Amino acid sequence: MPTPRAATPRRYADINAVVGGLLRDLAYVQTSPQRVFGYKRAAGAVLSLERPLTELRRSNGTLDKIPGIGPASSRVILEVLDMGTSPTVERTIELSGRAEEIHARRALRTHFLSRAEVLRILSDAAFDGPCAEDYHGDLQMHSEWSDGSPTLDEIVEACVARGYRFAAVTDHSYGLKIAGGMSMDTATDQWRAIDRLNATASGRFRLIRGIEANIGTDGALDLSADEAAQFELVLAAPHSRLRKIDDQTGRLLAAIRTPHVHVLAHPRGRISGSRAGVMARWDEVFAEAAHCGVAIEIDGDPARQDLDHTLATQALAAGCLFALDSDAHTTLQLRYAETALAHARLAGIPPDRIVNCWPTERLLEWLEKARYKPDTTRPR
Ligand SMILES: [Zn+2]
Numbered sequence: 001m002p003t004p005r006a007a008t009p010r011r012y013a014d015i016n017a018v019v020g021g022l023l024r025d026l027a028y029v030q031t032s033p034q035r036v037f038g039y040k041r042a043a044g045a046v047l048s049l050e051r052p053l054t055e056l057r058r059s060n061g062t063l064d065k066i067p068g069i070g071p072a073s074s075r076v077i078l079e080v081l082d083m084g085t086s087p088t089v090e091r092t093i094e095l096s097g098r099a100e101e102i103h104a105r106r107a108l109r110t111h112f113l114s115r116a117e118v119l120r121i122l123s124d125a126a127f128d129g130p131c132a133e134d135y136h137g138d139l140q141m142h143s144e145w146s147d148g149s150p151t152l153d154e155i156v157e158a159c160v161a162r163g164y165r166f167a168a169v170t171d172h173s174y175g176l177k178i179a180g181g182m183s184m185d186t187a188t189d190q191w192r193a194i195d196r197l198n199a200t201a202s203g204r205f206r207l208i209r210g211i212e213a214n215i216g217t218d219g220a221l222d223l224s225a226d227e228a229a230q231f232e233l234v235l236a237a238p239h240s241r242l243r244k245i246d247d248q249t250g251r252l253l254a255a256i257r258t259p260h261v262h263v264l265a266h267p268r269g270r271i272s273g274s275r276a277g278v279m280a281r282w283d284e285v286f287a288e289a290a291h292c293g294v295a296i297e298i299d300g301d302p303a304r305q306d307l308d309h310t311l312a313t314q315a316l317a318a319g320c321l322f323a324l325d326s327d328a329h330t331t332l333q334l335r336y337a338e339t340a341l342a343h344a345r346l347a348g349i350p351p352d353r354i355v356n357c358w359p360t361e362r363l364l365e366w367l368e369k370a371r372y373k374p375d376t377t378r379p380r
Contacts, residue, residue: 015054016114019080020047021106022089023073024273028105029096042073047302052116053077105273111308112272113342121342129345130324134357137166138337140212140235140265140299140325145190146171147179148329152193152207158331160205165360168210168233169194170265175214175222176239184227187211191230206360208232208367212265214239219254221261228260232367235297235323237265242277249280256285256294260371263323264289266299266306282311286318292373293366295321295355300340301333309346316347322354 020043027039045068046053056064063074079086093102113121122132142148143155150158152169159167171190172181182190194207201207210233213221221228221236228234236255241248256264267285268277289296296315299306304327307315312322324340326333337356344354351357355366 013084014114014117015052015080016046016049016116017109017112019053019077020044020114021109021273022076022080022086025093025102025105026076026089028102029093029098038070039073041068042070045069046073046077046114048115050116050119052120053081057081108270108276109273111310112302112305113339115302115339118339118342121345122338127345128348128350130341130349130351130354130357132338132341134351134354135164135324135337135341136358136360137164137168137206137356137363138326138328138334139168139208139210139233139263139323139356140170140297141167141328141334142171142212143169145169145186146182150331152190152197154331156197156201156205156207158334162334164205166206166208166363168208170210170212170233170235173211173213173221173223173227175216176212179239181214181222182211184230187231206364210235212237213261215251215255217241217251219251219258221255221258225259228258229371231260232364233262234260235263235265236261237297238267238269238278242269242271243275245279247280248278249284252278252280252285253288256288256292257373259373261294262367262370263295263297265297265323265325266301266304266327267296267311268306270304270306272303272305277306282314283318286315286320289315290319290321293321293370295323295370297323297325298340298343299325299327300336300338300343301327302336302339305339305343307343309343312343312347312349316349316353320353322349324354324356 023039023043027036030036045066063077076086076089079088093099121127143150143152172179174181174183191209194209197207209231211231212235213223215236215238270277298312324344326336328334328336355363
């Protein structure tokens with residue numbers, strides 16, 4: 001039985017998410033590139049604010065200065081603070097003749113949290129689930145070896161500064177050319193660099209040799225079994241057919257059953273306001289992942305938030321393990337792990353079900369064991 005909650009957790013309208021969405025709508029219907037840019041920048045500024053807009057209103061009714069927010073965006077913010085909606089935005093959309101497209105885009109913004117709401121959820125003791133202190137390391141990030149920017153040294157330094165005990169570098173594998181996927185030769189060089197760093201850290205921090213493998217349309221990975229076996233951690237993630245409405249349960253089941261796969265990463269491949277990602281019978285996907293011991297990822301990239309807390313609740317009921325990751329491409333983006341933690345708190349996932357919350361030794365043992373799937377590849 002789960003321990004009873006201290007109090008009923010509070011959910012508020014995430015006002016920064018509402019305003020950020022409206023500013024994106026405005027950007028979408030502009031015809032001048034400067035205005036598109038201006039509203040997009042304003043939306044990004046609001047979504048990444050650390051405090052809710054309700055706290056930034058002065059007693060005289062005006063707003064505190066927010067970097068990146070001009071007068072037109074301020075007006076939208078004040079309307080939403082006063083009325084819960086923005087007549088200015090709705091009128092502009094109406095006049096643009098693109099209302100239908102905007103409605104379709106709005107449907108693709110469900111269950112996304114703003115940065116301010118993430119921080120509020122992390123500090124609200126009424127939620128079950130992992131706290132920031134339970135989180136010992138991040139298992140998806142990208143370095144200069146594929147499409148990320150940091151060096152491995154910078155990654156180690158930033159992760160140690162965040163108090164992590166381990167982290168996995170998971171650059172793209174060679175099948176994903178568009179993201180600078182690594183050849184196996186390059187991967188071999190990266191492992192040497194990782195081994196050197198681990199030797200220097202002498203047990204205080206452990207960098208894990210990971211890879212983000214691409215799930216093809218048929219569910220096969222872009223790595224052979226022999227190649228996958230050489231990485232300590234294999235994430236499998238879909239990067240194609242993410243705008244189709246046909247059922248892709250079989251594709252995900254095949255990836256989950258593949259030997260050496262540890263984590264189903266950003267399981268849908270959705271992007272806020274842009275695409276819904278893979279459609280699947282999630283109850284079957286989660287049941288198979290639980291059976292095979294494959295962890296389901298909550299990807300904390302603010303544009304992904306994939307899984308979100310509603311699907312994570314289903315995965316929890318199915319008995320799944322979870323990986324909560326940043327999917328960072330810069331060291332600053334390591335904070336995206338907090339978005340994943342917030343969804344895990346909303347879903348009430350116990351830390352014991354989250355591989356990032358385990359001690360390093362337990363995690364490494366699981367990485368070793370979880371390579372083998374029940375009934376198929378486990379040595380007897
Ligand atoms: Zn990916």
